[in-house]
Amino acid sequence: MLSLNFIREHMQEVIDRLAIKNFNGSETIGRIVELDNFRRETQKKLDDIQSQNNQMAKEIGLLFQSGKAAEATLLKEKTGELKTQGKDLDLALENIKKELDDILVRVPNLPHPSVPLGKTPEDNLVVMQEGEILPIAATAVPHWDLTTKYDLIDFITGNKITGAGFPLYKGKGARLQRALINFFLDEAIKAGYEEVQPPYMVNAASAYATGQLPDKDAQMYHVGLDDLYLIPTAEVPVTNIYRDTILKIQDLPVKNVAYSACFRREAGSYGKDVRGLNRLHQFDKVEIVQIAHPDHSYEILEEMRTYVTGLLRKLGLPFRVLKLCGGDMSFTSALTYDMEVWSSAQARWLEVSSVSNFETFQSNRLKLRFKDETGKMQPAHTLNGSALALPRIVAALLENNQTPEGIEIPDVLVPYTGFERIGGKA
RNA sequence: GGAGAGAUGGCAGAGCGGUCGAUUGCGGCGGUCUUGAAAACCGUUGACCUGCAAGGGUCCGGGGGUUCGAAUCCCUCUCUCUCCGCCA
Known part of the structure; x- marks a missing residue:
């Protein structure tokens, strides 16, 4: 398959070259870039939540170790919200990736510049x-x-x-x-x-x-x-x-x-x-x-x-x-x-x-x-x-x-x- | 097909549920020493996503679960090894 980065950076070129293979890519390529942007956004959000999660888990660990059980329990209660958000994002991300991959694997390879034009x-x-x-x-x-x-x-x-x-x-x-x-x-x-x-x-x-x-x-x-x-x-x-x-x-x-x-x-x-x-x-x-x-x-x-x-x-x-x-x-x-x-x-x-x-x-x-x-x-x-x-x-x-x-x-x-x-x- | 054991970084091999992406050895790379090499010594050494960067995130066979927190506990699948059975 084509690499996402290449598609992102050469959208028009990709569409033009696919046309030589008689593949109309204008819609597909647009959708791919759109989905990839969405993927990145969602990934970023998820990463942030994970980061907060990791941070809190560390703090809780330290609190327990230093015997501050009450404070630790208090903090524990706050993690629930993050967890739900994380799960939702995770699911969303999975769906985006799947859709992106399904489209991407159906895009043919780009022809070399020397490939002659033609259909049959x-x-x-x-x-x-x-x-x-x-x-x-x-x-x-x-x-x-x-x-x-x-x-x-x-x-x-x-x-x-x-x-x-x-x-x-x-x-x-x-x-x-x-x-x-x-x-x-x-x-x-x-x-x-x-x-x-x-x-x-x-x-x-x-x-x-x-x-x-x-x-x-x-x-x-x-x-x-x-x-x-x-x-x-x-x-x-x-x-x-x-x-x-x-x-x-x-x-x-x-x-x-x-x-x-x-x-x-x-x-x-x-x-x-x-x-x-x-x-x-x-x-x-x-x-x-x-x-x-x-x-x-x-x-x-x-x-x-x-x-x-x-x-x-x-x-x-x-x-x-x-x-x-x-x-x-x-x-x-x-x-x-x-x-x-x-x-x-x-x-x-x-x-x-x-x-x-x-x-x-x-x-x-x-x-x-x-x-x-x-x-x-x-x-x-x-x-x-x-x-x-x-x-x-x-x-x-x-x-x-x-x-x-x-x-x-x-x-x-x-x-x-x-x-x-x-x-x-x- | 039946019974048991196991799967951790290029390889070997550690890892009380809490700074473990992971001790250590070998290998690789760089250096010191040497005319050169070996040996010895010192340093360095995984991949992926994201970001200009700093950083953040993911990955300890795959998938799911428990937990604030999993390489570590549970379930499941796959594979490997040993024994038995069958068989070109």
Whole structure:
């Protein structure tokens, strides 16, 4: 969430920048400042009463100790009034804080000044494109046909076991998954990330801290009996490692990588977007997370972007990088790059990674801070990115590498798969 | 799941219901000494809210209660440890 002080001191700027995310903040921001003023007033009143209370309690103590019981009793009677006032104020303060917090957690992060204007994905800015976009071969088929042809993924049985969007990977399909996960993890480790294996369920506090709650409540699977959420991305548990943490400046940047299954309800999705591997309820992803000094977070964002495009290059997939426009950015992000790979048989771009800088938006909620050069406490910046999400990578690999002899596995993956081709005589 | 013990500052570990935000040790930081380091010695060392400041307020696992006054008493929840049970 945004910090109250920043909002107070930059009201108009906050409203203007929120508008870039198509969020009309004029009323909300006014209300926030109003409530905060009220909060301060009430707090002050309460503090004064507490102060008087403490003072009197001390005096009473001293009187009793020096044997002046009568005077002490007299003073005791006077504390009743203060107590009632204190209770009322306390209650009022609690209500104000609750209302303030409810509003504050629903205000999105401010976009970085370089974020392009726009409302829809069409307004995103293509910042680079690489790789050859080959014309579609007459015989090329989409991945949902290839997975059936080579018996790699069984959507029907997955549907029987659980439901739509929960595929069953089989044989070389399963091995390809495992190969990709290991390849992505090894590459990240080479790039200096420390591997962690997080829990796949998180509590509400964690989901709030990274911004999934209350914003994306309906997108997460919730286990009601225990009040736990299935993670939509490893970002949630991994970033929450650092909740309520004070880091040393020399520990920055913190670099973590994690593989996890991801669970998303994807309520409201339909049509060609959900066909085959394009959109699933459960999928695999390797996620990179960094915690950075605010002075360097944008350099690190570029570093992460370069890292991810490097992976795509190694896999031999044509890709492009988009800088998301205000309207297409997530609630929590200040600047996001999306990486998309070209799927030849579908003749469309598929999003396979999203790399974002959240600046202090998450760390404010996380209470993730570090002591800076001057010994002052300040919130760190958090960043993360997919490196990478598997399903659409698999889709693109299958579609782009299909030949009459079968599907060719990229050289970098062969040591991981143990086979060079799917189908044919191999 | 059953029985018991516990939860205090970065860590360890004190704390008769009344100047306790908290003794002490370690660690950290600064200094003296030293060519440098170690050792020794001296000093310093929690977070948050509010205020220009002085100051005031809150925090001893979370929440509630008793009391003029709670780290200290009571209730409750959570977690940890030990033992038993069950089990990948």
